[in-house]
Amino acid sequence: MTKPVRTWGRVRENRKAAEATFWIEVDCPEVAETARPGQFVMLGTGLADVAAPFLPRPFSIGARLAGGGIGFLVRVFGEGTRRLAEVSPGDELLVLGPLGRPFTLPADRPALCLAGGVGLAPFLFLAAEATEGGTAVRIVYGERSGARVFDPDLIRRITGVTPELRTEDGSVGRRGLVVDGLDLSGAPQLLACGPSPMLRACAALAAQHDLPLQVSVEEHMGCGVGTCQGCVVLSSQGEWVKSCTEGPVFDARELSW
Ligand SMILES: Cc1cc2nc3c(=O)[nH]c(=O)nc-3n(C[C@H](O)[C@H](O)[C@H](O)COP(=O)(O)OP(=O)(O)OC[C@H]3O[C@@H](n4cnc5c(N)ncnc54)[C@H](O)[C@@H]3O)c2cc1C
Numbered sequence: 642m643t644k645p646v647r648t649w650g651r652v653r654e655n656r657k658a659a660e661a662t663f664w665i666e667v668d669c670p671e672v673a674e675t676a677r678p679g680q681f682v683m684l685g686t687g688l689a690d691v692a693a694p695f696l697p698r699p700f701s702i703g704a705r706l707a708g709g710g711i712g713f714l715v716r717v718f719g720e721g722t723r724r725l726a727e728v729s730p731g732d733e734l735l736v737l738g739p740l741g742r743p744f745t746l747p748a749d750r751p752a753l754c755l756a757g758g759v760g761l762a763p764f765l766f767l768a769a770e771a772t773e774g775g776t777a778v779r780i781v782y783g784e785r786s787g788a789r790v791f792d793p794d795l796i797r798r799i800t801g802v803t804p805e806l807r808t809e810d811g812s813v814g815r816r817g818l819v820v821d822g823l824d825l826s827g828a829p830q831l832l833a834c835g836p837s838p839m840l841r842a843c844a845a846l847a848a849q850h851d852l853p854l855q856v857s858v859e860e861h862m863g864c865g866v867g868t869c870q871g872c873v874v875l876s877s878q879g880e881w882v883k884s885c886t887e888g889p890v891f892d893a894r895e896l897s898w
């Protein structure tokens with residue numbers, strides 16, 4: 642595993658890509674060079690506001706960009722993401738990474754990426770790298786409603802892949818959840834990232850069809866480097882494991898569902 646660095650990255654661009662959702666590009670060659678799909682960074686504004694500091698938050702690396710850049714999908718949930726959503730070109734962000742265990746890129750069988758909400762982010766990076774390496778990739782991407790769907794043109798530009806869209810209200814793409822009515826022809830390797838109920842449904846689907854599945858979990862993370870114990874998940878052996886260092890990517894059979 643590559644050694645993480647703690648550095649400052651300069652914002653290149655911040656554009657709105659859906660309701661409360663932003664695509665932020667940052668110059669950060671040290672991280673861009675070694676990052677692998679599925680890894681994340683702790684990202685923050687440092688002490689930009691000394692009166693109200695906040696700790697860096699975990700974000701999947703969403704793209705490796707030409708010239709040493711990295712891309713992030715940031716959706717506003719609370720104060721930390723609200724501040725990140727407000728950055729402008731030229732601002733500096735604190736970056737600690739790359740962190741965590743990446744996906745294993747499947748070379749010999751097609752990849753079917755199942756993305757729920759901000760769980761799309763690691764698959765932007767993975768699909769771009771896999772497509773370049775000649776691996777066939779599909780992305781099935783679900784949101785609650787159409788307003789939340791990350792700009793499909795931007796997905797195509799980043800990955801070269803046209804996403805298969807699902808929304809719970811049926812306002813964009815097919816109505817339903819990412820696991821509903823999936824085309825599993827070609828016995829794909831399944832990769833999933835999203836909220837826990839979705840990952841549980843993916844694990845059940847993989848077991849039912851005897852397909853390999855890697856999941857990326859989205860536990861709350863305090864430190865991102867194995868110190869605070871805030872990110873634990875229960876293994877299939879009944880042990881608590883830290884998702885920031887042992888994950889965030891796990892073989893689904895390693896976890897208790
Ligand atoms: C490995 C990893 C990768 C991630 N990648 C991305 C990404 O690419 N893009 C993105 O937008 N977000 C991503 N997230 C989630 C992101 O880190 C959180 O949304 C962020 O930390 C929230 O910070 P905040 O200060 O805005 O909200 P807070 O004030 O910390 O929380 C606001 C609300 O959101 C809830 N919340 C916070 N974090 C989580 C979580 N992880 N799961 C469920 N509920 C949560 C809190 O309970 C609270 O209700 C990732 C999380 C992990 C662990």
Ligand code: FES
Nearest residue numbers: 865868869870885
């Ligand atoms: S986030 Fe602190 S131990 Fe994992």
